[in-house]
Amino acid sequence: MIKKIILSGMLVMLMVFVAACSGSQTTVAEDAQVQKRITVSGTGQVRVIPDVAYINIGVRNQAASVSETLDQNTLQAQAIKDELVNSGVAEVDIQTSSFNVYPQYNYDYEGNITDTVFIVENSIYVTVRNLDDLGMLLGKVTESGANSIYGISFDVTDKTEALKQSRELAIANAKNQAEEVATTAGVKLGEIISIDIYSSDTPYVMDSSGMGGGYYPQSATKVPISAGNYVISSSVTIQFAID
Template sequence: MQRLSFAAAAIMGLLAAVSPAFADGGKMPRIVSLTGHGEVRSTPDIAFVTSGVTTQGATAAEALAANTKAMTGLFAALKDAGIESKDIQTSDFSVQPRYDFSNGQAPKLVGYDVSNNVTVKLRKVDTLGALLDKMVQSGSNQVSGISFDVSKREEAMDEARKLATQDATRKAKLYADAMGIELGNVMQISEGSSTMPQPVPFVRGATMMKADAAPVPVAAGEQTLAADVNIIWEIKQP
């Protein structure tokens, strides 16, 4: 469906471009329009980890004080692991009242929960397992997500674009040969691109680890970067 809309948009653009000549009595050019697809698989070399601390207290101030102390330990652990300040960003902070709904009674305020999370950019994926251990041991009691990326994304995308162009050209020549026609000049090129990340392992139960446990096993897998290109050729007149 996406590729169909993409090709349709390209054709509409072409028709808009040639309509003035057609209105002046010229002939609408005969065209061949094909979409090509290219994919490049890359091994991620960047990891993003969202982790933090949730604390409880009888009052909001008590819960906040406990959270601040734990987060200070987490920041120190990240610094000790060689993570630069520019690669640490607060992603969530909340203070929520906690109620007791038991025994069918009206909700009763019993305390407060404070949650603080940071997203860490790790530039050495092979150290991810050790970093997770260090974060948990320093006081982090929640790991809410792990994702991966490719640092040289544009280089990979350029290669995917070349493959997409080759794919569209190959198909256009195939159709032209089958129909006994000859391709003329390229009249229009338009691009659409997408990234299709592979499933990423999600770490569960990180708070259950002991200090002497083996590093958390993680797998970065591969990411598929894809590009689509629509090319329109004029058909040479016989």
Template sequence: MSAPLPRTTATLAVALLALGLPVLAAAPATALTASAAPVVRNAPAPSTVTVTGVGSATAAPDLALVSVGVEAVGKTAQAAQVAQSKAANALLAAVRERGVAEQDVRTEGLSLTPVYKYQDGNSTLTGYQAAQNFTLKVRTVARTGEILQSVTDATGDAGRIHGVVFDVADRTELRARAREAAHKDAHAKALQYARLSGRHLGRLISLTEGASGGPSPVPAPADVAGGGAGVPIAPGEIQDDVRVTAVYELV
């Protein structure tokens, strides 16, 4: 049996019936209970250890970059250029005869400058100096000294040897070994820190390779190139270094 309507509500219902309008039963009042939202608690950040690993790898060079050139002086610009061209042609013929390929010879600089004599605050033009520089790629390192000797023999006083840099033609394998060594070094350090902290080493979170220079020559005892033939050369070794930063989780 439904509860009696309040007087105000009953009066309104009688008025609606008199007008021929339907009366809607009032919905019983119910208490609305808001559903409780789940409480989200942030999980604590995992403990980590950050270490730096350094790795090196060495290899015997298989390429020599030789910087050579010629210089000549003449009373006139034309005379200097003629003498320089003669010496340059002799240089190129000599290195090609020694097996340096055409594509491995590159002109690096060509110049013609006046030469002055300075005395008592005055300058007097005495002639001109013409010069040309080349870079040679010697792909048989043992022949480097022999090729340098051929340059000086062919050019005489006009010849110039500016320097020799040894390298490896393909650095891929050398860099890969250096990276492997750097990774092992970082892992070993992280493992030690975990043990010292009374923890276990967890997963690797991040690994970043830092900026590192390219392979560089390392002085080391070596046999004279060519078994004593030509200019003495000690190629040594080429070393590549890699540095990485690793972050590991501690569990």
């Protein structure tokens, strides 16, 4: 009986020892798999000339009755649309963006309503594809009845090639940084472990009023407009193995 107890105890101790050794071997194997690496980020920018513009053109009228205000607004809005079409803007590039009708009350010092006027606002979103005519077009629609022009923005119709170039520049920038770091640190640059790319574009937006409101040209002369540049950017984060 005593021999059996001793043998059982030795067997348990042996199993514990084997399990402990097995755990140590697994930890060493996992540590051996840890790979040395460096992470760098690069950026690339490409500037292109815009070839399209977007404009919000509006008409705002007020009168003593809804019908009178609506009639005035309708005449001016139609005149603006006709001018746009006659100037070469396609029908599909003219879209109603908002239409509002509401009363406006005037009060005396005691808070009593003295009179009421009705406001009608009609805005259209216009895509202009010939930027050479943009300045003259703004003058013409103003003469036709537009009394508010909001937030002119410029864009590029096809960004495919510019995006490709910006990504190439970003990757080249990241590789150069990795090589500089590796040389300075005295290590050898290895293969790429991972790569993440993010691209964006930044249009040039003109706030015509400078105060966030509308822009009111005074005549049908050519309004000076500058499309500027359109910036397309890419950023990349790359992990390199090092030896």
